[in-house]
Amino acid sequence: MRGKARICRISARFPDPAVLEEAAGWIRRGGLVVFPTRSLYGLGADALNPDAVNRVFSAKNRPPKNPVSILISSRDLLENFAAEISDAACKVMDQFWPGGITLVFRAAPGLPENLTANTDTIGIRLPAHPAAAALVRAAGIPVTATSANISNAPGAGRVSEISDPVARAAHMILDAGALAPGSGSTILDVTCDPPAILRQGAVSEAQLQDLLPVSVGPNPGTQIKGVTS
Numbered sequence: 001m002r003g004k005a006r007i008c009r010i011s012a013r014f015p016d017p018a019v020l021e022e023a024a025g026w027i028r029r030g031g032l033v034v035f036p037t038r039s040l041y042g043l044g045a046d047a048l049n050p051d052a053v054n055r056v057f058s059a060k061n062r063p064p065k066n067p068v069s070i071l072i073s074s075r076d077l078l079e080n081f082a083a084e085i086s087d088a089a090c091k092v093m094d095q096f097w098p099g100g101i102t103l104v105f106r107a108a109p110g111l112p113e114n115l116t117a118n119t120d121t122i123g124i125r126l127p128a129h130p131a132a133a134a135l136v137r138a139a140g141i142p143v144t145a146t147s148a149n150i151s152n153a154p155g156a157g158r159v160s161e162i163s164d165p166v167a168r169a170a171h172m173i174l175d176a177g178a179l180a181p182g183s184g185s186t187i188l189d190v191t192c193d194p195p196a197i198l199r200q201g202a203v204s205e206a207q208l209q210d211l212l213p214v215s216v217g218p219n220p221g222t223q224i225k226g227v228t229s
Contacts, residue, residue, distance in 0.1 A: 100202025
């Protein structure tokens with residue numbers, strides 16, 4: 001990687017608060033930070049800053065029609081970003097948050113248009129990974145939850161696998177070593193009834209079916225890609 005990003009080794013389970021605060025500072029200032037999630041490295045930026053979101057799209061060569069999901073630090077913040085929170089969504093969150101499932105909601109007014117790609121929906125997750133969760137808490141704002149790779153390229157399970165353009169665009173890279181192999185997050189559209197599984201991942205269809213009726217396949221007009229694990 002030829003970027004000038006500051007690369008900091010961190011513990012995945014017990015990340016150094018001072019390093020996290022430095023990374024959070026970059027995010028608050030509109031910069032890009034590569035950080036570990038459960039099985040993939042993500043590219044974090046201030047999800048409420050349209051310029052920062054544009055930097056994410058540029059670094060990933062991501063088509064502007066593909067929305068970006070976000071990570072939040074607390075379920076209490078959800079109503080700031082989701083216009084509607086259904087009973088089905090609450091059941092899923094009660095069972096699986098924090099954890100490996102991204103829920104697609106109707107977007108609250110005022111979210112950046114480039115974040116939602118004008119779809120009026122937003123993917124939201126409460127992360128369980130200690131470093132990812134701590135970074136979002138330190139930032140104090142929602143953080144983009146897209147993978148640290150060029151669009152449609154494989155995700156990175158270690159820093160050496162991060163796409164060069166992404167590494168060059170980043171201001172800081174939090175290196176937690178090789179991440180545990182596994183599926184990315186499940187993506188569940190809770191804007192429809194029954195909720196629809198858009199991507200199968202860490203939370204299985206069987207686990208969801210045990211909780212509530214779900215369908216498999218996209219709700220027309222919903223498009224969420226490139227979500228971290």
